[in-house]
Amino acid sequence: MKTIFTTLVLFFVLNSIAFAQRQMAPEEREHMQISSALRQTELMAEFLDLTDEQIDTIFEINLKYAILRTQIMDDARNSDRTVLRNLLDELDEKREAEILPLLNANQTELFLEQKSEAQLRRDQMRQAVEERRRTGDLQRDTASRSLIVPIFREIE
Numbered sequence: 539m540k541t542i543f544t545t546l547v548l549f550f551v552l553n554s555i556a557f558a559q560r561q562m563a564p565e566e567r568e569h570m571q572i573s574s575a576l577r578q579t580e581l582m583a584e585f586l587d588l589t590d591e592q593i594d595t596i597f598e599i600n601l602k603y604a605i606l607r608t609q610i611m612d613d614a615r616n617s618d619r620t621v622l623r624n625l626l627d628e629l630d631e632k633r634e635a636e637i638l639p640l641l642n643a644n645q646t647e648l649f650l651e652q653k654s655e656a657q658l659r660r661d662q663m664r665q666a667v668e669e670r671r672r673t674g675d676l677q678r679d680t681a682s683r684s685l686i687v688p689i690f691r692e693i694e
Contacts, residue, residue: 571608575601585652586645595640603633 579597582588588596606629614622634653638646 567608571604572601575604578604582649586641586648588645592640596637599633599636603629 575597578600579593582596582600583593607626610625610629611622614625638649641649
């Protein structure tokens with residue numbers, strides 16, 4: 539009985555958190571978008587050894603696409619995940635098309651290598667999730683489980 543009650547409480551807490559994130563104040567949303575664009579630009583600046591001029595221009599591009607990403611996520615909230623993923627992939631392609639002309643040959647090569655490696659990691663994660671769905675093992679990854687399981691054990 540305690541486990542059922544705990545599960546319900548946990549469900550409502552997580553649901554409340556998700557609802558609160560969707561109802562984020564415009565200032566918080568703007569701060570989140572700026573932070574995302576800044577973090578992305580900083581990573582690119584470090585990895586690609588960008589000039590100050592490139593950093594400024596790329597930050598503006600990253601900010602523009604962070605805002606568009608948020609709008610797409612809001613508009614497609616109840617859509618199929620595949621549709622959402624395709625929309626976000628298209629957005630990333632447009633962002634890349636604006637960034638690539640700003641980079642020199644060496645930076646472009648590094649950028650495309652990094653993109654390729656990131657895509658490979660995403661594909662591997664998607665395959666792992668699909669495999670878990672096929673085999674019926676819908677458990678979360680061990681990191682998530684290690685946080686939740688001790689909570690249930692303490693309450694029982």
